[in-house]
Amino acid sequence: MAARDYGQYSGITQALELVGERWALLIIRDLLVGPRRYSELSAGLPRIPSNILAARLKELQAAGILRRAPRSRVVVYELTPYGRELEPVVLALGAWGFKAMGDPREEQIITPDSMTMDLRSAFRADVAAALPATAYGAHVGAAELLIRVDGPALDVQRGDGPADLVFATGPDIRRLISGELAPARAVESGVVEVRHGRVDLLDRFATTFHLAA
Numbered sequence: 001m002a003a004r005d006y007g008q009y010s011g012i013t014q015a016l017e018l019v020g021e022r023w024a025l026l027i028i029r030d031l032l033v034g035p036r037r038y039s040e041l042s043a044g045l046p047r048i049p050s051n052i053l054a055a056r057l058k059e060l061q062a063a064g065i066l067r068r069a070p071r072s073r074v075v076v077y078e079l080t081p082y083g084r085e086l087e088p089v090v091l092a093l094g095a096w097g098f099k100a101m102g103d104p105r106e107e108q109i110i111t112p113d114s115m116t117m118d119l120r121s122a123f124r125a126d127v128a129a130a131l132p133a134t135a136y137g138a139h140v141g142a143a144e145l146l147i148r149v150d151g152p153a154l155d156v157q158r159g160d161g162p163a164d165l166v167f168a169t170g171p172d173i174r175r176l177i178s179g180e181l182a183p184a185r186a187v188e189s190g191v192v193e194v195r196h197g198r199v200d201l202l203d204r205f206a207t208t209f210h211l212a213a
Contacts, residue, residue, distance in 0.1 A: 004016070004017055004020060004021060005017060018060075018063045018065065019060075019065070019086070021056060021059065022052070023045065023048050023052060023053070023056050024056050024059070024060060025090065025093070026045055026048075027041060027045070027053075027056055027057070027060065027066075028060070028065065028066075028079065028083065028086055028090060029090055029113065029114070029117050030044050030045070030111075030113040030114075031066060031077060031078060031079045031083070032079065032084070032086070032087050032090060032117060033112075033113045033116050033117065033156075034078075035069065035071065035076040035077065035078035036076060036077055036078075037074055037075070037076050037077075038053070038057075038075075038077070041053060041057075041077065044111050044112075044113050044114075046109070057077060060083070064080055064082050064083075065079065065080060065082060065083035065086075066078060066079050066080060066083050067080055090117065091117070091120055091121045092121075094117060094118060094120075094121035095121045095122070095211055098118075098121065098122075098174070098177075098178070098211045098213065099211075099212070099213055101174055101213070103171075104171040108171070109141065109142070110140050110141040110142070110143050110170075110171060111142075111143060112143040112144070112145060112158050114143075115138075115140050115143045115145060116145065116156045119145075119147065119154070119156055119209060120154065120156070121211065122177050122209040122210060122211045123149075123154045123208065123209055124207075124208055124209070124210055125152035125153075125154070126152070127207055127208055127210075128149050128151060128152055128154070128208045129151050129152040131149070131204060131207070131208065133148075133149065133150040133151070134148075134149050134164050134165070134201060134204055134205075134208075135147065135148045135149075135161070135162060135163040135164050135165075136148075136149075136163055136164070136165050136166070136167070136201070136205055137160055137161070137163035137165070137166035137167070137195075137196070138166075138167060138168075138169070139166075139167070139168040139169070139195075140168075140169055140170065140173055141170050141171065143158075144158065144159055144160060145157065145158060145159075146158075146159060146160060146161040146163065149208055163196070163197065164197050164198065164201055165194070165196070165197035165198060165199075165201040165202065165205065166194075166195045166196040166197055167192050167193060167194050167195060167202065168192070168193045168195060169186075169191060169192045169193070170191075172191045173191070173192070174213075175191060176191065176192060176202075176205075176206055177206070177209050177210060177211055178210075178211060178212065178213035179206070179210060179212065179213075180213065182206075183202040183203045183205070183206050186202070187199065187202065
């Protein structure tokens, strides 16, 4: 179990003792996207020391939040049903933290898993339910994602595939998702580069993925 002990008897205290150690929630965030090998978790969190990653995985496993599972001759880490109950909490934290985001620092990166969870936080299922099914190919920094929206269902996968709109952007995608930049202005200013497909579908993307800053 985590070494931190707040000495209080409450649900929030217990939650923080389980997942409040540094890096723990980011490990959980990445595992919410899917099972990961140790090396994949390390690559997705490039600043985490290996001893800290090993310690956090051991603590989260002892707490019943994740487990080790064999997959085709390798071992992966995956969330337990108890761990997956953290998904709405993590998405809500992402939406809350989005309000305080400013311009990115030079050393800050976007990973496929971090972008996937940010998209889940911003996804407006109620709006998407009334729109035609659409597939987007998004190149966000080094992260390449295929985003499929079909009614209220969202599916985000790594890599390329058939898409109605393919675009490239960087950390400034925040300005599009927040509504600070209208889609047309995002293209004109170079924040978004449309590489293939209908430019007008960027309006649909901005309507479907929105978080007020």
